[in-house]
Amino acid sequence: MIAGVARDLRAEAERANERRVLVLAGDRDRGVDAAYDAVESLGVDDGAVTMVSTREGFRFEETRPRNADELLGRTREAVVLDCHERFVPNALGRAVGAVDGGGLLVLLTPPLDDWPGIRDRFDDSLAVPPFGIGDVTGRFRERLVATLRAHPGIAVVALGDSAADDAVERDGLTGADGSGDDDAPDGPDAVGGPDERSAPPGARFPAAAYGACLTADQARALRAFESLADPGAAVVVESDRGRGKSSAAGLAAGALATAGRDVLVTAPAFRNAAEVFARARDLIGGEADGDGDEADPGSREGGANEREIRTPAGGRVRFLPPATAADVAGEADAAVVDEAAALPVRLLEGLLDAPAVAFCTTVHGYEGAGRGFAVRFRERLLDSRFAVRDVRLDEPIRYARDDPVEAWASRALLLDARPAVDAAVGDAAVGDATYRALDPDDLCADETLLGEAFGLLVAAHYRTEPNDLARLLDAPNLLARALVADGRVVAVALLAREGGLDAATRRGMYEGERVRGNMVPDVLTSQLRDEGAAAPRGLRTVRIATHHALRDAGFGARLLDEVxxxxxxxxxxxxxxxGATPRLLRFWRRAGYRTVHLSTSRNDASGEYSAVMLRPETAAGRDLLDRHAVAFRDRERDGLSDAHRDVDPDVVRGALRACPAAAPVDLTETEWRSVVGASVGPGMYDTAPGAFRDLALAALIDGEPALDDREERLLVRKVLQGRPWEGVAxxxxxxxxxxxxxxxxxxxxxxxxxxxxxxxxxERERFTSE
Known part of the structure; x- marks a missing residue:
């Protein structure tokens, strides 16, 4: 019976160029056996199937839920996602995105009625101390189950003790026959094949490249990619999954290499760039010509030959991992970055050394949820030397425009969550907004409220992902608050209760144990060696976001005041x-927060150093702030010439200005002679750098005397960070x-x-008196 359901789903999916979902709900072992039956009935090669499970030993390609990002940028005919033991929402997003048109996503779940009440290893990660797993709710899965039972294109089979006891609750068939599919490659909206079309007038790429485009969107993207032939050009291609951005990038890379250019390609992993290389190779029409062993046919990483394509004109398309690519980007003629949103900002910045560069990024779906590109890096790109061209691809290629699985995944994981439209909030006044709690039950009951609140978090932060939706609905330590104007969410804050931990937990944390969900107590205890730091009770702002149409209108400050x-x-x-920036440091300082820590390394996603700030409310809170502010001040005196030597001087200024621990100035007479002599006489800075450092630290923390911005930056760069004179000048x-x-x-x-x-x-009067 299950084989028949799977075959029917597959047949309809192929006719309509859509995808289908098969839910096998029941015992895990029975589900695995049923999944084998379903996949075998499809007639697909085992190499086109991926199994995502905490178990091992399957004959298909395997990956674990925590490693499901291996599916990014890839296409599979079938993906089996084992939701038993550890159901990770991120893994569901990755699995859905990897299924090709005509393909099948198979979900192995507990009985659907029971699933929301079952706690697994993912739920355990939400049970942060002092809460236990019994405090975790099942709202996310309850909502997910409701979508599985309501959306078209999803078949549900309730597994019994044996195959004879299985029951089909939904067959998942929609009646689609493909006759109305205008988005299939051979449909009326397709651009056509190579024999039907030539390159646009004045095109620099060969006609064959345009002939290989399957939609008008792809052809527009390819035309934009032509600018990469000139130094100083940057192209940003954005799309949802399945729109052909990687294929367009591959055609462009092949065309550039055919003209003799050296094209550097990078992505989170080679498998993510496989489509780029496939299209480049098809256009070039030759085999890879690199050194090294041939890759195993089943390899997803590619051997040396697969990672480099050479052309008779002396050009090449080559893949390098992101960190390596960032180091050598300046040596290539052009760089192409696929799945850019999944890369750390610091690596994206390094790729700006290329003469010309293209960034391909997914704006919704799992990859789009890694928002470092859109939130942080995009501004840096626009401020760079590059002339930036933007292209958006909307026409689906891998599956039809009305694919029901895309609509289901978007709703279930809120992959398309967006803030309210500008027109609905543009006239909102901060004084008229209403402060309210976003109770998880209220969010589940109101899709508009949930979508607008989560959409604000997605739009404003580089790390919002499907797992965060589950945390918002189920994690016992999280709270959400919002400002609402005329019924629309205009600002939202996600808050986490931290601290209040018992002595045994604090001792374990101090001795190296990781305690989930207590970020600030963990930093102060494990990194800064304060065993008592996790005893006071705190409330951390995890995220805060204001509608972009209302930025700088006071909504964020008002929301914090209410909290x-x-x-x-x-x-x-x-x-x-x-991630510390001058603007954010000013915002939090004005809200009464004070600096106690600046991370010693950059955040991989944001490319920034992370600041930790406190606002005390009780004597215990003030004591915590006082002792860590003093420690921060003392660390920075020396740390700014060591681990923090490359921190932006404006970040240093902001972090120090928000430190409440005044810096002592206790110089010897000899040191005063050096400082005074360098300021008004013939003395030199180099004779007493420590004395200058103490004074610079005091002046920047106190904000007195009033120096201008360049003078303060000079104190940071030369005196505190010890940079060479020539570079500072x-x-x-x-x-x-x-x-x-x-x-x-x-x-x-x-x-x-x-x-x-x-x-x-x-001493000063000796040089200044007449």
Whole structure:
């Protein structure tokens, strides 16, 4: 029976160029056996099937739920997702995106009525101390089950004790026959094959490249890619999954290589760029010509030959891993970055060394949920030397436009969640907005409320993903609050309760155990060696987002004020941890938060150093802030010339200005002679760098005396970070090294006035009195 259901689903999916889902609900072992029967009935090669499971030993390609990102950028005829033991929402998003038109997604689940009440290993990850797994709810799966039972294209089979006891609850057939599919490659909207069409007038790429495009969208993207032949060009191609962006990038890479260009391709892994290389190879019409062994036919990584294609004109298309590609980007003629949103911002920045560069990124779906590209990197690209061209692909290629599985996944995982449209909120006034709790039950009952709130989080942050939807609905330590204007969500905050941990847990954390969900207590305890830091109770702002149409209108500050008022009597401190930028440091300082830590390495996703800030509410909170502010001040005195030597000077200024621990100034007479001499006499900075450092730290923390921005940056770059004079002068725009030196002396004149002792003042008078 299951084989028949699977065959019928597959046949209809192929006719309509759509996808289908088969849910096998019941015992896990029976589900695995049934999945084998279903896949065998499809008549597909085992090599086109992936099994996502915590178990091993299947004859298909295998990956674990936590490693399901291996499916990014790939196409499979069938994917089997084992939802028993560890059901990871991210893995579901990846699995759906990998299924090709005419293909089947098979879900192995517990009985659907029981599933929301079952707790598995993913739920255990939501049970952060002091909460237990019994505190985790099943709202996310309850909602998911409802979508499985309601959406078209999804078959549900309730597994019995034997095959004879299986029952088909839904056959998943929609009646589609493909006759109305205008989005199939051979349909009326298709661009046509090579024999039907030539290149556009004035095209620089060969006609064969345009002939290989399957939609007008792809042809437009290819035309934009032509600009990569010229230095200083950047192309950004955005699309949902299945729109052919990777194929267009591959055709462009092949065309450039055919003209003799060296094209560097990178992606999270080679398998993610396989489509790029397949299309480039098809266009070039030759075999790869690289050194090394041939790849195993079943390899997803590719051997040396698969990773490089050479052309008779001396061009080539070659793949390098992201970190390597970022180091050598300047040596290529052009770089193509596929699945750009899945790469850390710091690596994307390195790829800007290429003479010309293209970024292909998915705007919805799992890859699009890694928002580092859209939220952080896009601004940097627009501020760069490149002339940027944007292309958006909307026409599906891998499956039809009305594919029911795409609609189901978008709703179930909120992959298309968006804030309210601008027109609906543009006239909102901050004083008229209503503060409200976003209770998970209310969110589940109101799809519009859920979509707008989650959409704000997705649009404003580089790390919102399907797992976060499950956390929002089920995690016991998370709370959500919002401002609502005329019924629309205009600002939202996701909050996490932290701390309040018992002595045994604190001791384990101090000795190296990881305690989930307590980010700030963990940093203060395990990294900064404060065993008592996890005792006070805190509330951390995990995310805060304001509708982009209302930025800088005070909604974020108003929302924080409301949160502070609601929870002030219920905890010891508020906290936040985030990728530090000058703007955000100012925002949080104005909200009453103070710096206690700056990470010693960059965040891979944002490319920024993370700041931790506290706002105390009780004596315990103030004591926590005081001791860590002092420790932060003392660390930075030396750390800025070591681990923080490359931190942006404006980030350093903002972090220090928000530190409440005043820096002591206790210089010897010898040190004062050096400082005074360098500021108003013939002295030199190099004779007492430590004294200059103490004074710079005090001035930047106190904000006194009032130095201008360039003078403060000079104190950071030269005095605190110890950069060479030549580099500092060039970066800060001084006409010469000597001018930079004189400027440093001038900056210390008011510093000496502010912090100088009686001895220092007398020393100064020796050079300033007439």
């Amino acid at each position: 502070h008022a609601e929870f002030a009597g219920d905890l010891d401190y508020f906290s936040v941890g985030y 060039d970066e800060l725009g001084y006409v010469s090294t000597s001018a930079c030196m004189r400027a440093l002396g001038d900056a210390y004149v008011p510093v000496v006035e502010r912090y100088g002792t009686e001895f220092a003042r007398k």
